Amino acid sequence: MNLDKNWFSEINPQFGVAFSLQIKEKLHEEQTQYQKISIYDTTDFGKLMTIDDLFMVTDRDNFLYHEMMSHIALFTHPNPRHVVIIGGGDCGTLREVLRHPTVEQATQVEIDERVTRLSEHYFPSLCESNHDPRANLLFDDGIQWMADAPDQSIDVIIIDSTDPVGPAEGLFNLAFYRQCRRVLREDGILVQQTESPLLHLPLLQSVHQAMRAAEFKNTRTFQFPLCTYPSGWWTGTMAGNGDLTQFRVEAAQNKTFATQYYNTEIHQASFALPNFMQQAFS
Template sequence: MKAEYREDICAGWDQVFSIDEPLYETKTDHQHLIIFKNRYCGRVLALDGVVQTTEADEFIYHEMMAHVPILAHGGVRRVLIIGGGDGGLLREVLRHREIQRVVQVEIDLSVIDLCRRYLPNHSQGAFDDPRVAVVIDDGMHFLQHTDARFDVILTDSTDPEGPAEVLFSERYYAACRRCLAPGGILVTQNGVAFLQLDEVRMSATYFSRLFRDWHFFNAAVPTYVGGTMTFGWASDNPHLRQIDGETLGARFARSGITARYYTPELHRAAFALPQYILDAIGKPKG
């Protein structure tokens, strides 16, 4: 019988991948890690029983998490990434030539090392870019002790269990707010809303207490089954979420970036949410 990887998404709903070629499996200091090859998804990374990323569709998640805030801001120089040890998000951030410094804080060095070895197409050499500083630390601890300020903070975390649980707390979002430069933007991974609506609702409550402007945007990532992937958005500059299409188009053209998923039109449309999400976050009128 062919080996399978079963992801227990929620009670009564599983997702199964055939393991066409096992590549690596270990228990790191923080979590169980497995990397394997699947005929449709390419190489797959799973942590503690949850698929994190696949070669086939990672570009959707990483392009949207990076390009939406950076192009909306229009003047990003310093970026902080919490998590993101596979390197895909770092790769997309660094495609913006005007960025001068990226600090990546990852709690588990093993994730970075093993992804550089087994999923090199994710980072594509990004960790060797001289603009990058990698810090092996707990994200919350780093935020509490740094004096640095960032134009964009990106939380590319696992779901709110184990080491990542604190990254969905009000004190974490408050720490992010303290570390944002004026007019800065926080973007967070907030799960698949249809199955994880409590995550979205909880983040909305905290955002509303801390930021002048907050919302969510979404993208369809096939690996994350159950609906669209939801990203949190928080800033003290309401204008940034309302950037017009002409300005976004001009910024995107100047960037010289060739994307596989992101477009300026999709950028604006991604903030249009289904009514059930609007109801859950207390924005029933859209």
């Protein structure tokens, strides 16, 4: 058996790995001002969106990413009212954020409106909160948005971006973290998707260093499985000035919404890091 035209492969020659899903058909493809977006129907993972031929989201495993990128930070913050998502155009993170009753406004700043419009069409369940009155969908450059945002106006910043190359490169550096630090309230929390522990350890190290250099007192990385991203193993990294080891356990235990992956044990457990990561961050 060969990986013929019935398979879509994300190939990462720089790491020597590739992952493939079997597809029934390509449903859509377009070149936007920023990138190539493709939509496939797969045999076992539901719909698939790729950007520049990299896996972005599938029906089957996106719960791992969206739950972990939102609930960890939102249950760590004492009272998250104003949340901004940088990137996140598929709207899955927005939906999870808006499940929190404390949230008064969630602003999504996606650079490419077509990501969201295609998600609305092909991933309607991810977009089911787009018309929530608390949702604020902007199509703009996240770096510029952050530079223009008022001091101490946001409780949680979620950087839900593509890999740190191309449009997302400027979201992984000291200058951007300094802006985030300025825009966050004193007990504010920044959380960022920070790639694979197996493949991107130097990036993870540099993120910790840059977040500390931006005068966040504390940084903490958590890990979770993610089948369709390179190596199947992914991380998020939080930065803040409060104690990031504590979270609102009771609120998380009594949460009013269902999750497939996240729970209080998973929250705690996701911060247990392997020796090789502990050594890299020490």
